[in-house]
Amino acid sequence: MSLADENADESNPYLRDPPTEFEALEELSEAEAKRQVELLREAVREHDRRYYVENDPLVADRAYDALFARLRELEDAFGLETPDSPTRSVGGEPIEAFETVEHVTPMLSIDQSGEEEDVREFDDRVKREVGTVEYVCEPKFDGVSMEFVYEDGRLERAVTRGDGREGDDVTKNARTIGSVPQKLHGDYPDFLAVRGEVYMPKDAFQAHNRERIERGEEPFANPRNATAGTIRQLDPSVVADRPLEVFYFDVLEASDLAESHREELERFPEWGLRVTEHIEIVDDIEDAIDYRDRMLEARDDLAYEIDGTVIKVDDREAREELGRTARHDRYAFAYKFPARAEVTPIADVAVQIGRTGRVTPVALLEPVDVGGVTVSRASLHNPEEIAEKNVNVGDTVRVQRAGDVIPYVKEVVEKGSEGHYELPDHCPVCDSAIERDGPMAFCTGGLACDAQLRRSIEYYASDDGLDLEGLGEKSVRQLVDAGLLESVADLYELDHEDLTALEGWGERSAENLLAEIDSGREPPLADFLSALGIPHVGPTTARELAREFGTFDAVREAAEDDPESLEGVDDVGGTVAEQIHDFFASEANASAVDAILEHVFPQESALEAGGDELEGLTFVFTGSLEGSTRDEAQETVEAHGANATGSVSGNTDYLVTGDSPGQTKLDDAEDEDVAVLEEGEFRELLAEKGIELE
Template sequence: MSDADAGSDSNPYLRAPPTEFDPIDSLSRDEGAKQAELLREAIREHDYRYYVDADPLVSDAAYDALFGRLQDLEDAFDLDTTGSPTSRVGGTPLDELETVEHVAPMLSIDQSTEAEELREFDERVRRTVGEVAYVCEPKFDGLSLEVVYEDGEFVHAATRGDGQRGDDVSAQVKTIPAVPLRLRGDYPETLAVRGEVYMPKPAFADLNRERVEAGDEPFANPRNAAAGTLRNLDPSVVASRPLSIFFYDILDASEMPDTQWESLDDLRDWGLRVADRIERVEDVEGAIDYRNRMQAARDDLDYEIDGTVIKVDSREARERLGEKSRSVRWAFAYKFPARQEVTILRDIVVQVGRTGRLTPVALLDPVDVGGVTVSRATLHNPDEIESLGVAIGDTVRIKRAGDVIPQVVEVVEAGEQHSSARRTESDEDAGGSYEFPDECPVCGSVVDRDGPLAFCSGGLSCPAQREASIGHFAIKSAMDIDGLGGERVSQLVEEGLVESVADLYDLTVEDLEALDGWGETSARNLVESVAESKRPTLDSFLVGLGIPEVGEATARGLAREFGSIDAFPLGSDTDEAEFDAFEAQLQTVDDVGETVAHHIRDFFENEDNRAVVRALLDRGVEPEPVESGGDELDGLTFVVTGTLSVPRSDVTELVERHGGSVTGSVSGNTDYLVVGENPGQSKRDDADERDVPVRDESAFAELLAERGIDYPPA
């Protein structure tokens, strides 16, 4: 499956190409189409030579002339531009980013800055699979991405998201020149690869200079610039910014190589850009030496890295090592120490989050920390302030944890305010560090302390919590309301149209059309999306309420235990005995221990929160009761590969509700592999090797029906 003559010398536009062309009106349509195809092949080769090989064949001016000619031909003869290099220039702005299922899970990896923890990782590996070689790679500080090809053609790209699903950023990624729209060489029929989108440091500096000159706020660092750009809904904006990418893993393919080292060679052969500072070492000490050399060289690189990644080379050994729920057991990130600098703390402000947690933030004299200007840093919580003994005016040491999040490490020198109030051994009652407020700085409610943490007791009556709760209420895993991003939520709150999530159900098209930036279509779409959200599943409704410590898994457990929203304490006159019984029942739910149960009780014990829930029910929101399910699938473990007719999360919920489990990889404990469309070959091979029964979706439905379970789930 080789690319058609892309690198052939018979193409006149490869070497010393002409930059002056015959008038287009002198060409027939067939002649124009033939010239356009030659130009496309040449431009793809020039992109590869420039972005992957770093060995361009032509000057920038010659490239621009070829590209311009291709655009003119496509426009003049109305040629199909699917897969053409000209499709990189952007496209119609998107209304929002869709969520897509990954072809294969994009799991994280364990990490540490300590060599001893890497050695412990190595010991665990060798205990399981014996001696192994490692492939050592830079740990890029960008945005992780899945890119999928079929028959060598770009199909789609998605962000990592939660590891199972991510945002579809295909339109944006197509504009990145280093991402080939067509593969080279002998590529597999289906291919899903993982890479890291980043912004080169010199390009980042130029972009920030342009933003400052235009009066715009500069980006904080290259990673934020890359992430913000890639999620921009206007592909033409993405195309105008200097993003690039490194590819480093094959997630799934119709033919999988035997080692990581071979994988990297294959990626290069297929025209996918791979970093050149990658090494294969024979033991963990070689990996430690590699990391130390990369740390010394990091400032000389034109891209940001925050450590190195050490991967078991053998794929067979990887499969034996397996994975945990969120991370793999065959790779480890050996991070660099955080960069640190000293500056003066000028003020402390307290921010209020969605759950009411109060987070103190230090305002600093701007200081450069590892190439990033830092003017704010977290102080974590009241206990951290007391432990540091920090006060306004102190000279403090700042570090960027993971080279991203600035935080205060220690007081280097006390300021005048602090010195005059600092405790002494003879005066233990004297003042010292910054005094944390007893009242919420936003709503004035009493601040409650929970160990080292502080929370506003105002619940959803607190404006800060209210605005954040509205945005959270709308997310896909909750009420799934399209078109309700952060800026629109702020606008609705500022205009007085929405004070709580219940007010969303009172919005009219006329209300929204009267606001800046809204048209009839966008207004009608939001009102319809809100109306369509009135019949959520109970677990989605519980996620939407934003109860501290209640994510999707815990919400499913609560929904199975309580069955209906009516089983929760919602009355205005609910007494303490009822809450005691409620808390006791909570602790019978899987994964709900004493602390989580206490958080859930606190949420429902707040009358303002209960009032919001009652208001939602009064406006016609009807969380669908959850049947108690049963043990029809008790003891059965399923693995799903490919795309089914229903979301994989719905399949997981259905299986779990009836006593079974769904895991991410085939092992000796797997009972069935369920195969949808475009399945991963590696899971099928694993199933064949372990004699695991394979069922397509139809056979899976029959298996469930035999046990009295309806499929697909309603």
Template sequence: MSTPAEVDPDDLRFADPDNPYLVDPDTAFADVSTLDADAAAAEAALLRAAVREHDYRYYARNDPLIADRTYDALFARLETLEDAFDLDAADSPTRRVGGGTLDALDTVAHAAPMLSIDQSGEADDVREFDARVRRAVGDVAYSCEPKFDGLSVEVVYEDGRYVQAATRGDGREGDDVTEQVRTIRSVPERLGGDPPAELAVRGEVFMPRDAFHDHNAERVERGEEPFANPRNAAAGTLRQLDLDAVAERPLDCFFYDVLGWDDGEARDDDGLAPSHPDTHLAELDALRSFGLHVNDRAELAADVEAAIDYRDRLAEEREALNYEIDGVVIKVNDRAACERLGTKARSYRWAFAYKFPARHEVTTVERIVVQVGRTGRLTPVAILDAVDVGGVTVSRATLHNPDEIESLGVNVGDEVRVKRAGDVIPQVAEVVTSNSDAPYAFPDACPACGSDVERDGPLAFCPNGLACPAQAERAVVHYASRGGLDIEGLGEESVEQLREAGLVETLPDLYRLHERRGELVALEGWGETSADNLLREIDASREPDLAEFLAALGIHEVGGATARNLARHFGTFDAVRDAAVAELVEVDDIGETVAHTVRDFFETEQNARVIDDLLDYVDPQPDDTDAGDALDGLTFVFTGSLSTSRSVAQEVVEAHGASATSSVSGNTDYLVVGDSPGTSKREDAAAADVPEIDEAAFADLLAERGVAWPPDGEA
């Protein structure tokens, strides 16, 4: 196969130019059952290389070769092959999808100290830093780059393979976040190019602004507190012990410093390895060539005045960036000079952070409105006399909840300080001048439907459920989203248009659109084709899987995983709907709080009316999994080929109360070993003292507990 015109072989880091999955890949894959082990292994190797290359092109080069949908198809195929043929690979891109829960965060030592950087918002302090540098090593040039507002981490590679990640901690040691960082797709599992044998790099984990907004919107819709800013979101995510939750959050990482570079050769007089680049900007180029995500805004400044100009230019461009920065970092570019300058007890002598001014201004609260979310949560928002805050015109600021209003003592007419110091969501920081007699009186009735407001700690809710117009509109959006029944053509704007036209007010109205097709066709931007496409999509949702239907209803705290557990445990929608709290807490991962939430949702009279109406059009398909408990408390891992597929084996044990995981841990009870097993799971089992059993012993174990193996029709 000739090299595709779109790919320069010199640009490739992880794949050969003739890899068929680089450009215009054919995603009409052969059925897995037609492949033998060798063919599957060969295809998986090509897919791993291609996925690594696509990650590199997307994150490090910002120059993707394929569309996101095509990438997803390649990734899914790789997962299928690895699962079907037990093709374990420690550095496979599929290791990024999370899975499992850690017991705690261990503490690990850094490869080299992660020191802080002296900082100031005054130009004269930057000039003083320059004077100290020149007194010590003479005239120098500076590398300048954004100062990212995220969470600093050290990532270690050995022989080009990812081995460890840790937070900064106290600079000498930090929390081990190896598995959390592994889920970040811009952090490669394997380096390309020609990296040193041992490489420790410093990076900043962050959440892009657009992804932060989307994620916060989802949190608010679920009735959760939104993150105050992207930095809090990133920091909170990395310290999560639930790896599935980490993998679902849209984190990214920029790499910007070398902490350790060992190529196995003797170091020079300045303590640098022979292959170590001699300037900081050359270091960044090297990291980029290895496939690491490096920011593209770094520049060389001939002197300190040029560095100050760089900071001023970046301050003007700050708001256009898709990541948060709070200043710039100015570093001596020559690495030998940096080594001679050395460090102080807690900071580097060769770097200085020139900070931006804090983003806050004083303005007046013109009015306070209360917004209603999909779960009924009421959020107060201050409408402000528009003011420029750090280059952004701010006219609205969140007040979070009724308790926050009481704490601030804020009301209409007050002069308040609004801040955006690293915050994407403007907030009222304090009342500067009170022009009111008392704090704003939070309404006792929902502004959308008039129902009496209920309080849950600091939060306020409308209890009217799906009968509340504001909640109903958001419920329709969620019902049609990917997290619900995935009804194409029903996005937020479409639903709002249908509501304003009086066509859709509650969920059942979707299924009555057939009766009003003429009105739908007449809407601006629709027409015959788009209307019929939407109606076909709606028809296709009339017999959803039970788990998907439960998730689509938008019950607070019931996402996809909880919905699947409910469906598996109860089997039918009526059984879930009628379940008492005592029965709900018997479901995996459901505690008292979620159980009461589910019970309250179905007991709310307004919700019950809407659901009864909806069930005239929708027939959730029962989950026919036998939700027995004969294997309750056991955890199995499968490797090798069994008399039936591993997916069937997993379904059987899960149907009888056991767990089936993809990797061995100290919580695993049995590793079931079939024909031609992989080695990694067996090595992990030996290390964790997990017993191995073959398929015959597995069948005996199940038979002792009244479970047939192999299941009927699968022998």
């Protein structure tokens, strides 16, 4: 019996039309606070049940939020926290690792097939062994299966399925999921272990992926992967921020077992356990097959992903007689759906901001199989192509993979919208204006845009930048998310204490990173120019600029005041010159560069154009050279007519190796029959041409 029944609101003022303003804490005695906490907990649990299970809330969201906040305030002020309080749903302290826990009873799998013939064979076997039965038909949820154990009505633990015998104890994370009751309602058994499926609703999944893409993070491939990655987070507050839900669908063990599966499912909502509305009891296998076909047609309209239906024998005694194998229960069978192939609806469009500010619209798809790979996003390339294909949210499209790698929208198969998608006028990350440049679009925020910031820091530290080891994608994301990096210049403000306070950072890793950053305070001019991420200015163009102008101030002055003078530099035409001018003319970029220059002092370029002694040769360098940097070696050979590239190909003449050379380049050199020179041999080659490498 729920609190809302039998005029329970007369004894609990927080159920119907609850107050949203409360007396000051200092006016409450400890006994009064304790009583108020008990009433608030009961009310919040009931509101949760009505919202998640009954889909019939008693109060508006604002009133619920006020009750929840009051409960948390009282618990904090009077030290009244308990493990099963509803306030635990907001997370808690991170944990170091998950404990492995044995299940109450094995969580076995079930036989499955997408062939109707196999379903009929299952039915034939059931009839042979136990006679005619009724079946319970349910959706086969495509999420993460878990065991939830309740003792005396309170959530004792939540465990992932694992290997079926034991799994990870993720109780702290499960407590943050709104549809996981901390305490059961009604006339529940003293002991109850139930099986549930944790999942991420499709609209919430698309919204979460959209946020990840706009933050520059890799999106999840499908809701199941998003759920699995979330439920095993070591920080419960991260789980609390992600939109997970649960459906319950089986009793694993209980002190009071029902005689049939349908009775169990009927009791679940009374206890506060949420079940799907798409459950049917059928008399024979033909109706079960028909149920599956109807769910196949309806699956795109469901709020959650399913990949088939489950057919279960209803009678518990018959279930026990059918028994189980070492791997699966024999009383149930999963009739799988065929995978969606190539054709799928567009659920949303996210805007991805690249390192240079380029805006790339990305279609967020209902997950679809393309060449054996599950795809949940596809490039829409640019606004011009979107208009040409007339693509919009709600359209059903055909997805292909360019070169079997990058998914893209090939064409609209069925129009489900009017018109085509239009890019927003402002960047979704920094709210700077988005401007068109021919078929492309760009965010004008520059280094002041957080999306560009992280990619800019990654590029600044990459091989094409200052080559700062230890600053890869993962570590940069962690530093930005922790609030330690709000600009490239902040790299030089990091300290030992900040780093060691982060998860996964020890004394040595912190010291190594700080030493690496410190070693890059006086970079070669070409490295620094490339590291800034100026559009169209990579390592080669940066070396040409360094050779032509000699100092950073000279490059900047030319870019700001006389951009036409840049066009006389090799590799720099009118378009590139304009991009360099626009970069330095941006107030945000100028401010970001000035901040970096407070810590970094780019060296003058010592090399000038030489002769053509090495004309026609192409060099690739790998490993650390003694006495000279790789950039200086590259500048030297280029100054004398050669090309210096970053990867080995059939056009490469020499691969020059220093200490700790990259194995990939060595392997490529062997495959392409490219001559490999150790540093001494390289210097001898230069000396033969009358060239000295300092």
